[in-house]
Amino acid sequence: MSSSTSETTGAAVNRKIQEALPGAVVDKIPHIPESKTEAKEEAKAAVSAGAAQLRSFAAGGFGGVCAVVVGHPFDLVKVRLQTAEKGVYSSAIDVVRKSIAKDGLRRGLYAGVSAPLVGVTPMFAVSFWGYDLGKSIVRSTSTVSPDGNLSIAQISAAGFFSAIPMTAITAPFERVKVILQVQGQKQLAPGEKPKYSGGTDVVRQLYREGGVRSVFRGSAATLARDGPGSAAYFAAYEYIKRKLTPKDPVTGEASGKLSLTAITCAGAAAGVAMWIPVFPIDTVKSRLQTAEGNVTIGGVVKGLYRAGGYKAFFPGFGPALARAVPANAATFLGVELAHQAMNKAFN
Template identity: 85%
Template sequence: MSDESLKMPVAATPTTADDTAPVAAAVAPKSALATQIRSFAAGGFGGVCAVVVGHPFDLVKVRMQTAESGVYKGAIDVVRKSVARDGLRRGLYAGVSAPLIGVTPMFAVSFWGYDLGKSIVRSTSGLAPDSHLTIGQTSAAGFFSAIPMTLITAPFERVKVILQVQGQKALAPGEKPKYSGAADVVRQLYATGGLRSVFRGSAATLARDGPGSAAYFAAYEYIKRELTPKDPVTGKPSGALSLTAITCAGAAAGVAMWVPVFPIDTVKSRLQTAEGNVSLGGVIKEVYAKGGFRAFFPGFGPALARAVPANAATFLGVELAHQAMNKTFG
């Protein structure tokens, strides 16, 4: 996309003061159901964009988090060895099927949970249904969004990280990988440990996504407000956000999400890929014993590097999907 196309105002998708994503409004849908279908479709497409752009970064992060000390010299070494062993496509997109399948319901539930969280915050604070939320209230609603989303995120991430870690193990001549794909991972996990095994790491996932979502929605809302054009006299919003501003706000919010929760993500990755029966406390002790507090941050660079393009791609995908649907369906 050219620089000029990124400078165009988002007239078709104005944002309200406490919404976290562009909302198509140039041609208003004729029913609430149509609005929900369009938001669901646009959110799903935005999630697919995030996975396609961000998965290689996520794979590097997970392999650095779970590899034994000395296996990799750094992020570039992970990429080099992965591509040399499995080729460009399989080397950088191992385990991509699980997040691709899960992104649509994951994003749908996340934004539904966020809207419900805003309603709960307003009702408990005695605010009107259409009132604007403070950044603190937005953060609380963002935290709530992670609660229902964990039911989808935890098993999909369990499958994803298992496939990502499997890809870094050297196989003996003639040896086949333990898992043939995402469905086979679920089948074997259920056969050996039931649903409890499939959902292992749910508490750690919520512990990560709760504060992470709170930081994400709060940061996005704050940055969006700061970038919204304002009347120099009244200080009130005087125009719509540009596409560039939306992608920048999303990218920055993604970074804000990862910074406070990365150590929890390391523990989650270790917990979800460990063999046998393990506990959250046992994983934390094991990680700390290997290198102290610093041992909780392997892959921190790739995670932040992923957050920028992945979240920018998410909001860009949502916006472009809304524009395409407006042109196609009116």
């Protein structure tokens, strides 16, 4: 078939589609290339989009590693406060003091760190990849401003979407992490060994006791936390980033790049915004994932309320917010630095 015939065929098909279907429907249907040149350009654009998503995946993984290294001690304190019996700890500082006294600085504050370190790379990578994919979906299904920027509500929707694929990774790794963190606070009798020797042993025993369902316990609670949490997370980051971006005093348009200090501040604020609305759900998730036997979300909620009313849903709230600032500042700083490094290497 000749080039002119191909062009005529492609144009004819596009014209028939436009004539037969409403404009709103036609806009959602992929355009058929009408020439070899156009086909090559679309293929090049597809490759470029795929490369951009791979970069988001890699940058998110590096940002996640930064978050774990900086934030794990704060997370350990939060989980131990959430799951300990009343009176075991008097404050967050008391958790730190007793943990270090028992196991030393490294093991005391980084108990259970192996699970998030192994899982955090794909976890954050999938989150930032899902966020980019969510933005693509929002752009294809809603009206975008002429400058191409999404509204904060649209950013929030894309952020919520990012939590859906991430939950498949987050739930089992967090289950392992909190079990090891809670095990570290248990007082052992002389000669008694911990029930679990490490992350792999936790997975093995959980699977033996209850199969895949036991390993993934808390998935619904994890999604209930991470969906709205991620929506607030990315929306807050984008909002603050836009406010801090230098603007031309005359036109009001962005006139410069955001500094790394501003990125750090925006990331820190995003972490705080994420935790405030979802912390009670996180408490339920931690209890659910560390409880012995068969438990339900409803049973955990009722038990917490009986034990201490609404306050029972907020133990460790201070350490969570304290962790959110440096950990999420490190996350977005790591993501930005990774993007800059890849841009220098590949562009």
